[in-house]
Amino acid sequence: MTHSADLNLTWARLIVEELHRLGVQHICLAPGSRSTPLTLAAADHPSLQRHTHFDERGLAFMALGLAKSTDSPVAIITTSGTAVANLYPALVEAAQTNVPLIVLSGDRPPELIDCGANQAIVQPAIFADYAKRLDLPAADLNIQPQALLAQLDHAMADLQHPLHINCMFREPLYPDGSRTDFSHYLAPIKSWRQETTPWLSLPAMQQQALPTTVEIEQLAQGKGVIVAATIGPEQQPEQILALAKRLGWPILADAQSQLRQHPDAINHIDQLFHHDDAKLLLQQADTLLWFGGRLLSKRLINFIDNHQWQALWHCLPVRRNLDPSHLRKSSFVGSINSFCQLPWPTSTQANWAKPLARFNQQLEQQFAEHEYGKLTELSAIRSLSALANANNNLFIGNSLPIRLFDMLAKPQAQPAAVFTNRGASGIDGLFATCCGVARGNGKATLMAIGDISALHDLNSLALARQTQQPIVIMALNNDGGSIFNMLPVPNEQLRENYYRLGHGLNFKHIAAQFELEYKQPTTLTELQTQMAQALSRNGTTLVEVVVPAGESADLIVATAKQIRG
Numbered sequence: 001m002t003h004s005a006d007l008n009l010t011w012a013r014l015i016v017e018e019l020h021r022l023g024v025q026h027i028c029l030a031p032g033s034r035s036t037p038l039t040l041a042a043a044d045h046p047s048l049q050r051h052t053h054f055d056e057r058g059l060a061f062m063a064l065g066l067a068k069s070t071d072s073p074v075a076i077i078t079t080s081g082t083a084v085a086n087l088y089p090a091l092v093e094a095a096q097t098n099v100p101l102i103v104l105s106g107d108r109p110p111e112l113i114d115c116g117a118n119q120a121i122v123q124p125a126i127f128a129d130y131a132k133r134l135d136l137p138a139a140d141l142n143i144q145p146q147a148l149l150a151q152l153d154h155a156m157a158d159l160q161h162p163l164h165i166n167c168m169f170r171e172p173l174y175p176d177g178s179r180t181d182f183s184h185y186l187a188p189i190k191s192w193r194q195e196t197t198p199w200l201s202l203p204a205m206q207q208q209a210l211p212t213t214v215e216i217e218q219l220a221q222g223k224g225v226i227v228a229a230t231i232g233p234e235q236q237p238e239q240i241l242a243l244a245k246r247l248g249w250p251i252l253a254d255a256q257s258q259l260r261q262h263p264d265a266i267n268h269i270d271q272l273f274h275h276d277d278a279k280l281l282l283q284q285a286d287t288l289l290w291f292g293g294r295l296l297s298k299r300l301i302n303f304i305d306n307h308q309w310q311a312l313w314h315c316l317p318v319r320r321n322l323d324p325s326h327l328r329k330s331s332f333v334g335s336i337n338s339f340c341q342l343p344w345p346t347s348t349q350a351n352w353a354k355p356l357a358r359f360n361q362q363l364e365q366q367f368a369e370h371e372y373g374k375l376t377e378l379s380a381i382r383s384l385s386a387l388a389n390a391n392n393n394l395f396i397g398n399s400l401p402i403r404l405f406d407m408l409a410k411p412q413a414q415p416a417a418v419f420t421n422r423g424a425s426g427i428d429g430l431f432a433t434c435c436g437v438a439r440g441n442g443k444a445t446l447m448a449i450g451d452i453s454a455l456h457d458l459n460s461l462a463l464a465r466q467t468q469q470p471i472v473i474m475a476l477n478n479d480g481g482s483i484f485n486m487l488p489v490p491n492e493q494l495r496e497n498y499y500r501l502g503h504g505l506n507f508k509h510i511a512a513q514f515e516l517e518y519k520q521p522t523t524l525t526e527l528q529t530q531m532a533q534a535l536s537r538n539g540t541t542l543v544e545v546v547v548p549a550g551e552s553a554d555l556i557v558a559t560a561k562q563i564r565g
Contacts, residue, residue, distance in 0.1 A: 004139075005037075005172040006180040011139040011148065012037035014189075015165070016045055016075075018149050019102065021198045022156045024075050025049060026440070028063040030056045032079020034119070035106030036173040037139075039077055051439065053432075056083045058460035060090030061421075061429030063101055065436020068419055069393065069443075071234040073100040073159060080107050081119035084126055089428050091162045095130040096423025097230075098318060101162045103131065109138045109170045123166050131162035138168040145189050149199035157202045160318060207318060208334040213343055219311055222287030223349040224249040227304065228257035228265070229292035231336070233417040235317065239340040240291055241265070248350025249289070250357065255296050255396065255406035256422060261385060261415035266356055268363045270406050273299035274563040278359045284352065286310040290329075291336065293322030294422055296406050301325075315339050363563065367408060375524045377476050377552040378404055378559070380545045381448060383528050384474055385409035387535065388416035388446050395419045395434040397449035398427050400483045400552060401476060405448065407556070416446070427453040432460035435467065444470040444535055451477040454507065461514040464540040471540040472531055475507055478547050485553035500549070507544045517541040 016027070016038065027042050028051045042048060051066070053059040056078050067074040078084055084105045094101045108120040124135045134155040137143065155163055192199055211219070226244050228251055231237040237258045244251045244264070253265035260267060272278040288309050293316060295301050305325045312329040316322065319333045332339065367382065381404040388394040394416040396402045402420060419437050421430060430453050438445040454475050464471055484499035496502065511518035517539060521527040527545065534541035 003180050004170055005175045007139045007141065007182070008037035008169045008173060009040055009175055010182050010186075012041035012167070013044075014145055014148055015104065015152060015167070016041040016048070018152045018198060019075055019156070020045065020047060021196060022073070022153070024073050024102065026051065026063070026066045026070065026072075027075040027077065028053070028059050028066070029077045030054065030059050030079070030083060032083055032106060033173060034080040034108065034169060035077050035104070037169055038104050038106060038167060042077060053460075053463060055459040056086035057089065058429065058432040058457065058463065060087040060101070061432035061457075061460065062436035062439070062463055064090050064094055064099060064421070064429070065419070065433040065438075066440040067094070067099045067101060067436075068232070068433075069437040069440030071232070073102055073156075075102040075104055077104045078106070079119070080105065080123065081121055084121075084123050088127065088130075089426060091127050091130050093421050093423045093426065093429075094162045098160045099162070100159045103127075103162065103164045105164065105166050107166050107168045109168045127162065127164050131164040132159070134163065134165045136165065136167050138170050141185055145186055146199060149189065149192065153198050153200040153202055158205050208338060209319075209332055210334050210338060210342065211313070211330075211332055216342055216344055219287060219289070219313065220247060220345050220347045221349070222311060222347070223285050223352045224287035224289055224347060225282070225285045225353065226251045227254070227288060227290045227295070227300070228252070228259045229254045229290065230256040230294040230422060231258055231292040233258050235336050237291070237336060238262075239336050243340045243344060246344050247347045248352070249347060250353045252300060254292075254300070255402055255409070256294070256418060256420050257292065258415065258418055260406065260418065261409050261412040263411045263413060266360045267409065267411050268360055268367075268407075270297040270299055271363060271559070271563055272356070272359060273303065274560045275359055275363065276564070278356060281353055281356055281359075283307075288312045290314045292316065293320070296402060296422070364411060366562070367410075373524070375521060375527055375545065375547070376555060377478065377545065377547050378408060378555050379524050380474060380476060380527060381405050382408045382410060383524065383531065384446055384448055385412075387528070387531055388412070390414035390416060391443065392416040392535070393419060393437050393441065393443045393445040395430075395437055395445060395447040397430045397447070397453050398422065398425050399450050399453065399481070401448040401450055403483075404552070407559075428456045429460070430454075431457040431473070432463055434471070434473075435460065435463040438467060438469060438471050442469055445472070446531075446535065447471065447473045449473060449475055451475060451479065451503070451505075452481050452501070455503070455505070458510060461510065461516065465514045465516060467540050468538060470535050470538055472534045473540065473542045474531065475542060475544045476547065477506060477544055478552060479503060479549050482549055482552055485550050486556065502549065506546065507542055511542045519543045520546065
């Protein structure tokens with residue numbers, strides 16, 4: 001019986017060690033019995049950074065944040081049954097945004113599946129198309145260790161999305177201390193055990209399809225605009241600034257482009273579509289150079305969809321269809337660096353849209369002078385954007401916060417790295433993802449989150465409680481889903497009963513439950529002071545901004561009316 005437990009652990013150690021050699025530095029563990037061999041192997045590994053959480057759903061989202069901010073694969077260990085199913089939302093988000101999460105799920109052996117055994121479900125293929133699969137059999141001396149390592153190497157090769165490694169283990173799971181000698185079994189991989197490299201050497205496949213010199217010279221003859229959509233900080237999007245300067249074309253910056261707050265971009269493009277002169281000028285554009293996928297602003301999306309382009313180029317780091325409008329275009333694949341290093345000429349129509357920068361500056365001045373006076377959701381997001389800089393992470397939650405950031409964020413000479421969960425745009429797991437981002441790169445982190453999103457992920461405040469660096473959570477409490485105030489729900493009763501779902505709750509006692517510093521400012525000045533103070537001290541501070549339910553929708557409408565003049 002001890003033999004089985006020791007063989008389980010031997011296999012688990014091979015798996016964990018090979019994953020480490022393939023780039024895994026962080027491993028996230030939830031408690032459970034069937035995953036014991038994997039847990040013991042991870043706990044004993046000298047080089048892994050380990051993270052634990054009692055909630056598998058939050059654990060997976062923390063792993064997602066870690067992977068995003070470290071730009072590296074992150075492993076997750078869970079036990080069998082619904083523990084695995086709880087990872088699903090985070091894996092969907094990871095799959096949508098090309099994040100390499102690796103699930104190591106403990107599982108019952110085949111003879112205990114579909115026979116009423118406790119905590120046994122069908123785990124292979126549980127994540128459907130959202131994860132690549134490697135289904136391992138129960139540990140067996142008839143399967144050579146080099147076969148196990150080779151399967152892992154091939155599964156991890158060129159990994160740009162989640163991988164599910166299902167690991168079946170027979171009992172007993174807990175070694176009793178009397179070790180079985182597996183030296184004969186491990187003899188074929190003796191050289192591997194003495195080294196630090198993976199079993200197989202599999203060179204990365206370079207996927208690249210770039211335009212020719214003739215093609216870029218032809219494109220540069222137009223009146224072009226550059227759209228910077230969703231781009232991760234690791235992709236070095238600042239290179240697009242130099243390209244835009246060389247061509248003499250404006251950058252229309254999405255909230256998730258890392259360039260939204262850069263002073264050389266058109267920061268307020270979403271709101272400039274309310275500006276008649278700006279819209280008239282943009283109608284002259286005939287060429288679109290589009291970097292990244294997934295745009296936030298519906299006004300910008302509608303402009304791209306409905307405009308008559310003579311040339312439209314879409315540039316992505318991997319080949320993927322990220323154009324829901326299915327526009328006719330030329331698609332290219334490659335890094336931003338490889339694209340921007342091409343021999344781009346100055347456009348024959350350089351600076352054709354120069355007035356757009358002036359309109360953008362006038363709008364920024366309008367926002368700066370107004371500052372929305374009192375404490376509102378709009379002024380809170382504006383203040384948050386003013387506080388963030390290159391020393392910080394900025395995590396913006398879904399629904400209304402990200403839209404307000406896109407609308408109002410203040411330009412910064414050195415903007416913060418911006419993180420979101422916009423692959424599937426869910427409101428779940430945002431606290432956990434933010435905590436993972438902060439742990440991953442060790443930076444102080446600012447966060448904006450709505451009240452419904454916060455209620456979705458309260459368990460993950462246990463992760464925020466453990467933080468070593470400053471995390472400032474600005475929770476916007478408008479008593480429900482106020483974004484639905486902006487949508488054409490047939491009548492107010494339906495809106496209240498089935499969409500907004502007012503809850504009448506606040507976060508003061510929740511903060512106390514998780515031993516977090518808590519603030520509830522009543523003025524804009526208090527908010528700005530409290531957030532700045534919180535950013536200067538270690539630990540997590542929850543700053544709750546309480547506003548009337550319908551106020552933000554009214555302010556957004558009033559702002560648009562003011563811009564139109």
